[in-house]
Amino acid sequence: MFLEGYGQQLWNGTLETIKLALLSLALAFGLGLIGAAAKLSGNRWFAVPANIYTTLIRGVPDLVLMLLLFYSFQDLLNRITDALSQPQFDIDPFIAGVCVLGFIYGAYFTETFRGAFLAVPSGQLEAGVAYGMSGRQIFRRILFPQMMRFALPGISNNWQVILKATALVSIIGLHEVVKAAQDAITGTSSKGAFHALIFLAVAGLIYLTLATLSNLLFLVLERRYALGVRQPEL
């Protein structure tokens, strides 16, 4: 039988991984834009917290942060529900995974976007002002499209890192690819030793496929955002 009947579980795990990665990416993307805006605002009340955020998050390993945030929140919730004499409320590992990954990689996106915003020539923005555009119009028509051109390589990098970091969420109990593979290994341990290697290799192959597919997608996006840029001919 195909993968000893664990094919369906692995497929479900793959979908879970993709969902988790995409939602975390969306959250990190949003936090990154806000963080970059705060850092570049020139206002100390915004810039200092944003600096603390990026420094602390990027200095601590993601697994430590994940366990720290997940178990501390669960602990806090338990204390609250105990005080109110309510039944215990368990945090859903999927939601926790999205929040924690989004929060961590938001710091990396902040740095990516900050660099990209700074790379847009200020003359472009002045030209927008000279045309009488409002701040929002300048952002939407001039700043954002050009910023994306500079940010795309960084975004692509961060996305690959997020995709691989989703494997860690299995440690706090989410049923994604790695967890499915581990369940399959436990389930087939009586049928001979070779299975562990096969299932883990399949899990690795799934990640490799996802990475390859997203590489292709980013290639298309980079072409799209590079419209009107002359490529140096080598």
Next chain:
Amino acid sequence: MIDLVQQYWQQYLWGTSGHPTGLVITLWLTVVSLALGFVLALPLAVLRVSRTWWMSVPVRIYTYVIRGTPLYVQLLLVYTGIYSLDAVRATPVLNTFFRDALNCTILAFMLNTAAYTTEIFAGAIKATAYGEIEAGRACGMSNYTLYRRIILPSALRRALPAYSNEVILMLHSTTLAATATVPDILKVARSASSDYYLPFVAYGIAAVLYLCISFTLIWLFRRAEDRWLGYLRPIAAK
């Protein structure tokens, strides 16, 4: 909270007598995997930039596979996957090697960091100014001499900023060792957390320790860059 600190501070830092744990293990994992990864990455990077396809393609595949899969999966493959093979268990040398969690984690970490480091070094080698290589050739240097005297000294310097990122990432990756029962900082934090039901304090101490190591490494690399990359600094910044 004070009980937790009193009972666990030694384990967080260097462990009890005879059983190194915590900070010592984390630093050991980081340094050993990076050193072995460096030794492996140097020849691989030279092969990676080679024009002979059967030299560069295998290295490309190696780095692509390693960089496209999570380190956690790689660690599980080495730690549970390989040891599940009968052939490995039947061979005494392999059996003793793969039975030890520390050996498995160092092997997985080394292979992982070697792939990233290879790409960093290969990029720096490719960026070597062509005139320097031509000058070397004109002086009659062999390929080996050219690499030893001209390409590698300058490429490794220029790779420093990217390599410092990789070092920090490797430090962060060592936390995965805790999942393979290696008693690093995170593993100590896990036991402390489950002993006292104080996850915020237990993991918070771990986070602060990692933060301190990260900052120290960043400071060291900044000094190294000042020393070895000073000649590349923009004039205005001097």
